[in-house]
C-alpha cells in the first residue's frame with residue numbers, strides 16, 4: 613500500500629519522463645489487453661513500428677516506472693498497471709487540450725483518486741480517476757446500484773462510471789444545479805472544476821445553514837425533476853461548501869440512478885433523510901424529511 617501511495621504522488625513526475633514512443637507502447641499494450649490477458653512483445657513491436665531494441669529499452673523503462681508489469685517476471689507478456697492506465701487517460705486529456713499539467717494528489721475516496729490539474733488559461737481543475745470495484749465489493753454494491761454486471765473488471769466499470777459522472781454533471785449544470793462543472797472524460801478519468809471549499813462532514817461554520825440546506829435540496833430537486841436522476845449516495849461527505857460564498861455543492865455522481873429505476877424512490881428517501889437529519893443535528897435546522905422529500909420530488913415551495 614505504501615509503495616502504491618508513493619507511486620501515485622509521483623504521477624506528474626512520471627508523466628513528464630515519458631517520450632512519444634513510451635506513450636505509443638502503453639497504447640499498444642492497452643489495445644492488446646482488450647482481447648488478451650497478457651500482450652506479447654511481438655504484438656507491441658508490430659503496433660508501434662519501431663526498432664526492437666528501442667521498444668525493449670522503452671519497455672524496461674516503463675517497467676521500472678511501474679507502468680507496465682510482466683516482462684522478466686513472466687514469459688506470457690505485459691500488462692498495464694493502474695498507474696499505466698492513469699497515465700494513458702491523462703495523456704489523452706492533455707492531447708485533447710483539456711489539461712496542461714498534472715499536479716498533486718488531493719484525495720483518495722472509496723472509489724476514486726483525485727488530482728489537482730491545470731487547464732489551459734491557468735484554470736485549476738480536478739482530474740478524478742475512478743476505481744470502481746477495486747476496494748470493498750460490499751461497499752460498491754451498497755452505493756452503486758446501477759452496477760448490474762459484477763463480472764466486469766474494475767477498469768470496465770470505472771470507464772462506465774467516468775462517462776456517467778461526466779454526463780450527469782453536464783445535465784445538472786445545464787439545469788442550474790450547484791455541482792462541479794464537467795470539462796471532459798477519457799477512459800476512467802473525468803475532469804471537473806475545482807471547488808475551493810470545505811466538506812460538509814467537517815462541519816464548517818455557516819452563517820446561514822438553512823440556505824446551505826436549501827442549496828442541496830434545490831440541486832437534488834433539479835436532478836430529479838429536470839435531469840430525471842437520483843444521486844444515490846448523498847450525505848455530508850458528498851457536499852462541499854464554497855469558501856468564497858458559502859454555497860453548497862453536491863459532488864460525486866457516478867452512482868446516480870434514473871428516476872424510473874426500481875430503487876429510485878428508496879434512494880431518494882435515504883438521500884434526503886441523511887442530509888436533512890445532518891443539518892438538524894449539527895446546525896439545528898428544522899425541516900421534516902417528508903416535506904423535504906415532497907419538495908425534491910417536484911412539490912410546491914418549502915418556505
Ligand SMILES: Nc1ncnc2c1ncn2[C@@H]1O[C@H](COP(=O)(O)OP(=O)(O)OP(=O)(O)O)[C@@H](O)[C@H]1O
Pocket residue numbers: 718719720721722723724725726738792804805806807808811849850852863864865
Ligand atoms: N470538484 C471538487 N473540488 C474540490 N474537491 C473535490 C472535488 N471533488 C471531490 N473533491 C474532494 O475529493 C474527495 C473525494 O471525492 P468524491 O466524493 O467525488 O470521490 P469518492 O471516491 O466517491 O470519495 P468518497 O468515497 O470519499 O465519497 C471529496 O470528499 C472532496 O474532498
Ligand SMILES: [Mg+2]
Pocket residue numbers: 721849850863864
Ligand atoms: Mg464521495
